[in-house]
Amino acid sequence: MGIVTELRRRNVFRIGIAYLVLGWVVIQVTDTVAPAFNLPDWTLTLVTWLGVIGFPFALLFAWAFELTPEGIKRESEVDRSQSITHTTGRKLDFTIIALLAAALIFVVADNYILQDTLEPSQATRSAEIGADEVGQAPNSIAVLPFTNMSNDLEQDYFSDGIAEELLNALARISNLKVAARTSSFAFKGQQANIQEIGRTLNVDTVLEGSLRKSGKRLRITAQLIDVESGYHLWSETYDRELTDVFTVQDDITAHIMSALKVHLEAGETAQVTTTTNPDAYDAYLKGRQALHERTLESIERAQGLFEIATARDPDFALAWAGQALAVVLQDENSYGELKREDTLIRSGALIDRALAVQPELAEAHAVRGLSYSVAWRDQDALHSLDQAIAINPGIAEFHLWRGHALRTLGRIKESQDAVNQALTLDPLHPSVLSTIAGTACENGRLPVTEMLFEALARYPVQQTQTRAYCQGQTGNLAGAYQLLEAFEGDEFESSLRRLRRELKDCQTLWQFGSDPQESAFVQALACQGVDAAVTAYSNLSVEQKADLEVQEYWVIIQLHLKHYAEALAMQDRAYVTVPPVYELRSHATSGSNMILNRVLALQQVGRDEEANTLLAELRAVLDQARRDGMQRGYHILEAKLELLSSNTEAGLIALEAALSGFEVNWYVTDDPVLQGLVGQEKLEEITAPLNAHIDAQRAELGWPPAGL
16 A cells, blocks of 8 residues: 555545644634734744644644544554544545635635725724723824834834834824834834833824735734823734835824824825835835944945935935935035035935925925035025924924034024924934033033933943043043043044044044045144145145135135135135124134134225124124023134134133133144234143143053144
C-alpha cells in the first residue's frame, strides 16, 4: 500500500485541510475583534504562532490515532476490518464544507457589509455614550505612531507616515488642539499608559492604531480613547487597497470628528493637495521620515525621495515643499554647505512649484520663511511665517521659526510668546525645549534651565549641546569643551571648533561654508590682521569673491583701511538695496553688525542724515528689548551704537558689560567701529580680565597660555 493511499485512508489530508481552514477563520476573527476588546497588538501574532505550531501535531495525531465507536485508539490497535475511517472522512468533508462556507460569509461581511455600513450617525451615537460617561466633550487629541504589524521593520516609515498624515489633517481643524508629531511620537516603543501620555501632552483623547501592509493590501485599525476614563470612544478596522489609502485617512478623520463631537463650518479646515499615486506617496513618506532624522546624509536622502515623488506626480504639492525644506536644511548656516544665495534660488523655485499647485499650502509658506531666516532676511521671514500660521496654526515648528525671526528683530516679548506657543503645541520638541532652556540660561533663570535639561533627557544630543551652551554663557569655556568632547560621535565637531577659537586657538580653521580658501581668508582677518586678510582675499577666485559673506568681510576690511566709499558700494552691490536693520544680529564670527558698519561708512562720507535714521531705528529696538526683559546679548551692539553717537563713555561702559558677561569673543575688539578705542588705556583695562580668564580656561584643559 502506497504512503499517499495510507494518508488518505487515515484522513490525514482531510485533517490538514480542515485545520488550515479553521486556523484561517480563527486568525481573521481575532484580527477583527481584538481592537474592540482592547487586546494588545501582539495578540494576533501569538494566535498565528500557536496555529503554526499546532499544525504538525494535528497531522501526527491523525496519522497515529483513529476515532472508533469506543473512543480514540492508537491506529495500530484497530482491526482494519473494523475501521470506520471512511465514515469519519465523510464527516470531515462536511466539516470542511461548513468551515469554507463560514469563511466565505466572514469575507463578505467583513469587506462588504461591516466596513461600509458604519454611518457617521452610528459613530456619533457611540461618541455620545462615551461623552455622557466622561462629561464635557473633548477638544484635544494626540495621535500616537501606529504599530507596524507587517513583520517588516522597513515598513515603519509607512505606519508612521499614516499616523502623521492623520495628525496633520486633524491639526488643520481650527477648534481642535492636536499634540505635535515630535511629542506624540516620543512614546513610540514605550510602555507608557494612556493616562500618562494624556497628562504629559495635556490632551483629552488619544488615537492609537496598527497597520498591516501586504503587497497592495492594507489593514488599518484605529481606536480613539478617552484619557480620563480609559474608555474607547470609537474604534474601527479598515481593509483597503493601497490606492485607497487616502480615502481611509478621510474616513478615520471624519469618524474622529464625529466621536469628538466637533462641529465644523465649511471652510474651517485647510485642504492640502496630496496624490493618488501610491508610488509617489510611498516615496514621500520615506522622504519625510528621513527628514526627521536631521543629519546631512538623511536630508540629502530625503531630497532624492521627494524628487522621486514629484517625478511620479508633478502635482504633489507637499513633495515640492519637502524638497524645498531639504534644500534649506542643506544651507551652510544649517546642516550642509549650500551658499545662502543658492539656497534662496533653489528653494524659491521649489516653493513656487508647490504654491502653483496649492496656493494656500502652509508648509510651503513656512519653508520660504525659514529660507529667509537662514539668509538673514528676518522681516521677509516673519511675513511668510505669519502666512503659514494663518493657514495652519497647529504646527509647532512654524511658531518656533517665527520666534527666532522675532528675536533677531529685537521683538523679545513676542519671540518668547511664539516659542511658548510652540511648547504648548509640542511640549517634548527638542528644539523648542533647548531654545527655552538657552533663553532661561541667558537670563540667569538656572532652576528653570535645570528643569528643561531634565525634559531633554530623551534627546542626549540636544541636551548636551544646550548644557554646553549654558556653560559657555557663564564663561565656563573649558567645561563646555570637555562636555562636548566626551560625547561619543562627531555631532559637535563644529561647536568644538568654535570653542577652540574662543579659547584663542588660531590653529583651528575658521569653518566658513565648504571652501577652505574662504575659511583661510576669514581666519587671516581674525588672527593675523588686515594685511594678511587682504593677501588671502587676493587669492580668491571671482566666484569666491561674489559670496555674500565674503563681501561682508571685505566691507569690514575696507572700513579698516578707511575706504568708506568702497565699503558702501560693496554693500549696495551685495544687497542691491540697503539691508534691513539686523538689530540684534551680530556677524557669526566677527561680532560685527552690518548695519552699524554702514552707519560708520555713511558718517565718514558725510551722509549724516541717513546714518542718524539708522541709529534711531536701532536705539528703539534696543530699548524695546530691555523693556521686554532681555538681560544679555545686546551690550556689544549698544556699545557700538553709543560710540557711533559720539557717546564714548557710555560706549565703554556697555563694552565692559559685554566683556565681563562673556557675551563676546576676544577678537570682537577688531571690529571697525571699535578701532578708534585701540591703544586707549581704558580699553586695555576692560579687556585684560577677559584675556586672563581665557588663559585660565586653557590651563584647565592642559593647554599653554595663548600667544595672542
